[in-house]
Structures are given as structure tokens and as C-alpha cells.
Amino acid sequence: MNSLIKLDLNVPTYWVKIYMSGPIEIAKQTLRSECLREGLCVTIDKTTYIYTGGEENGFVVGLINYPRFPQTPEQILDRANIVMLKLLEATFQSSALLMDPNISRWVSIRREEKK
Numbered sequence: 001m002n003s004l005i006k007l008d009l010n011v012p013t014y015w016v017k018i019y020m021s022g023p024i025e026i027a028k029q030t031l032r033s034e035c036l037r038e039g040l041c042v043t044i045d046k047t048t049y050i051y052t053g054g055e056e057n058g059f060v061v062g063l064i065n066y067p068r069f070p071q072t073p074e075q076i077l078d079r080a081n082i083v084m085l086k087l088l089e090a091t092f093q094s095s096a097l098l099m100d101p102n103i104s105r106w107v108s109i110r111r112e113e114k115k
Contacts, residue, residue: 027091
């Protein structure tokens with residue numbers, strides 16, 4: 001007789017989102033590589049940014065406190081920062097927005113022009 005095994009895991013809710021422009025397929029490949037490195041579960045959604053003077057395509061990456069790979073908020077935020085930097089490099093972008101329930105942080109790796 002087969003029996004179903006039910007596993008019920010609960011962890012405190014915490015999330016981080018990374019907002020970026022750039023090619024989503026390259027971002028997906030970068031995320032796949034990062035997920036293989038160490039337990040991680042992310043989401044990625046295609047989006048369009050409309051702003052003063054223009055618009056561009058991009059994506060939103062979500063990191064959550066997934067019960068299969070539980071972590072503290074600090075660990076998730078640290079990992080999100082690592083993922084964000086890898087995505088900036090892989091997609092040749094110069095800025096990103098990192099958001100959690102408490103703060104929104106714009107990060108730029110643009111080289112400032114000397115005047």
C-alpha cells in the first residue's frame with residue numbers, strides 16, 4: 001500500500017526583489033548558474049519600464065525565504081546583492097534597484113565622467 005508523505009515546512013516570510021533592464025534570457029541563464037551553486041529558488045518576470053523620456057524592457061527577480069532552503073533575512077539580502085552584481089555584469093547593465101519590505105536601494109556601477 002502506498003502512502004502519501006506530507007511534509008509541512010514553515011519559515012518566516014521575507015523577500016527581496018531586483019529590478020533591472022536588459023536581456024531576460026541572459027538573466028535567466030545567470031540565475032540558473034547561481035541556483036546550482038548553492039540552494040536557491042528565484043522567480044523572474046519580464047517587465048517594461050516607462051519613465052520620463054523613454055521606456056525599456058527588463059525583468060524583476062524575486063528571492064524569497066523558501067522553506068526548502070530556509071535563511072535569515074540578512075542571508076537572503078546578502079545573496080540578493082551577489083545575484084544583482086552577477087546580473088549587472090552578465091547583462092552589461094550599469095544600475096539596478098534592490099527592494100525588500102523595509103527599503104528600496106538604487107545601485108549604480110556607472111563610472112562618473114571626470115569634469
